[in-house]
Amino acid sequence: MDMTENKKIRKGSADKRAKIIVAARDLFLSDGFDRSSVDAVAAKAGVSKRTVYDYYGDKQNLLLAVVDESSLAVLEMIEQGIADHLLEFEDLQQALILFCEQIVASANGSADYKALIRLVMVEEANLPDSFLEKLDKATEEGIMRKFTEFAQKGLIDVPDPKMATKHFAALTILLVFNQPRRTGSMDAEQTRRIIAEGVRVFLSAYAPRTTQIDNHNLIEKKL
Known part of the structure; x- marks a missing residue:
């Protein structure tokens, strides 16, 4: 049971990470890094702002992750x-x-x-x-x-x-x-x-x- 739950968590995390990366890439390309907010990235990815910070720390690290x-x-x-x-x-x-x-x-x-x-x-x-x-x-x-x-x-x-x-x-x-x-x-x-x-x-x-x-x-x- 624990193994199944862990797999679901890992899969969910991977999906969220992928959505955040795609959302950030689209916003950075359309609006530019400086004009793109973490709030906008979170909204576009369909996750909470806290999730973005938990996964990537800050917007600078998010840019590095996208590249x-x-x-x-x-x-x-x-x-x-x-x-x-x-x-x-x-x-x-x-x-x-x-x-x-x-x-x-x-x-x-x-x-x-x-x-x-x-x-x-x-x-x-x-x-x-x-x-x-x-x-x-x-x-x-x-x-x-x-x-x-x-x-x-x-x-x-x-x-x-x-x-x-x-x-x-x-x-x-x-x-x-x-x-x-x-x-x-x-x-x-x-x-x-x-x-x-x-x-x-x-x-x-x-x-x-x-x-x-x-x-x-x-x-x-x-x-």
Whole structure:
């Protein structure tokens, strides 16, 4: 009997937490963090103000929880892309292209991703630097791990996996998201072209040293 009651309590708590997070995210995005009150969050979530404080302490912690919850979905998206394309492959360049295309497509269809980006951009002043650094590290960790593994196999040369990951993202995924949207979303062909060229440049810059030496010698011979 006690076990059944405990399960009900845990389930109820999880449901309430989820409702609070969704309500807070919606209000923070529509009204802004400063203009959103705990009273409004509680009312929208259908819980008491006391419950919000009991679960999250204060509005600042609630914002961190909202961003953290959205980032978890983004991390799962990245890990899924790695599992689908970067565990087994015959052509690294093609695998990286497919990985980026999947991330872009998943992000474009993800409310969590859009919420995360907007919250981080708009509410950056209300987020501790340590939290933002932790978020950056978390989103980069999976790709860094794969690049380190690729380097050990001699597929690429990455003295600094963290910097390589930043270069890779800047040349591919982030470059797609930073394109002007004057005429709406880019079509698949435009996206693929940007990603393919970014992957090509990345692999040229981080090619194994023997490949770089061979390319250099080939250029000298042509000259």
